[in-house]
Amino acid sequence: MRIHVLQHVAFEGLGCIDHWVQSRQATVSFTRFFSSDKNYLPAIDAFDLLIVLGGPMSVNDQTQYPWLAQEKVFIQQAIAARKPVLGICLGAQLIAYSLGASVYANNLKEIGWFTVEALPNLPEQAFAFPRQATVFHWHGETFDLPAATIHLAKSAGCPHQAFQYQDYVIGLQFHLETTANTAAQIVAHCADELADELTKNQPYIQSGAQILALTPQYSQAVNGLMREILDFLARAI
Numbered sequence: 001m002r003i004h005v006l007q008h009v010a011f012e013g014l015g016c017i018d019h020w021v022q023s024r025q026a027t028v029s030f031t032r033f034f035s036s037d038k039n040y041l042p043a044i045d046a047f048d049l050l051i052v053l054g055g056p057m058s059v060n061d062q063t064q065y066p067w068l069a070q071e072k073v074f075i076q077q078a079i080a081a082r083k084p085v086l087g088i089c090l091g092a093q094l095i096a097y098s099l100g101a102s103v104y105a106n107n108l109k110e111i112g113w114f115t116v117e118a119l120p121n122l123p124e125q126a127f128a129f130p131r132q133a134t135v136f137h138w139h140g141e142t143f144d145l146p147a148a149t150i151h152l153a154k155s156a157g158c159p160h161q162a163f164q165y166q167d168y169v170i171g172l173q174f175h176l177e178t179t180a181n182t183a184a185q186i187v188a189h190c191a192d193e194l195a196d197e198l199t200k201n202q203p204y205i206q207s208g209a210q211i212l213a214l215t216p217q218y219s220q221a222v223n224g225l226m227r228e229i230l231d232f233l234a235r236a237i
Contacts, residue, residue: 004047008055015177052091092171099146110137112206168236176226
């Protein structure tokens with residue numbers, strides 16, 4: 001299996017996905033948009049699975065990050081070629097945008113460990129999302145559901161948390177790849193944003209200390225869910 005990863009910042013990496021990659025004896029290549037190889041994108045037939053990671057920028061920040069235009073086209077091409085695609089946080093927003101949906105500020109930010117719920121009565125081809133799961137969030141934007149997608153999960157703070165397109169594309173607004181190390185990285189690098197949000201008394205914002213204390217409690221379960229999603233997408237290869 002050949003996996004290509006679109007990475008937007010150094011501190012948001014594969015997390016637990018790396019263990020799954022090793023278990024599959026897969027090869028991995030990267031486009032790191034934050035580094036000098038940011039213009040490198042492989043041919044669509046050079047990989048079997050595309051993973052689009054998170055990042056603090058917005059899908060709509062194309063003036064500040066011109067490479068977003070190229071990335072959006074690349075994701076569209078991968079989906080059109082029926083390549084399995086997984087998008088995480090910003091990655092899910094990029095998939096939604098690439099499928100024709102709008103991305104915009106959510107009414108509330110979600111930062112920390114909060115519950116998402118599966119939508120009822122999903123079609124047979126949908127990934128079997130658990131009825132409830134406590135997952136790691138760090139986002140202030142959301143998206144409309146693209147046409148012809150299956151709405152998989154919602155939360156009290158953000159109705160569009162996960163979606164599926166056909167049987168080979170899944171977008172997750174949250175971070176199932178989170179480990180103790182990746183949580184510590186994002187808390188450290190986004191400390192200014194977190195400090196600002198904590199002054200606003202919003203309902204879905206946790207402190208850095210809360211996040212790090214809760215990570216060992218919940219990360220093993222979400223990492224298992226991430227493996228299930230990757231196994232589901234790998235069936236389409």
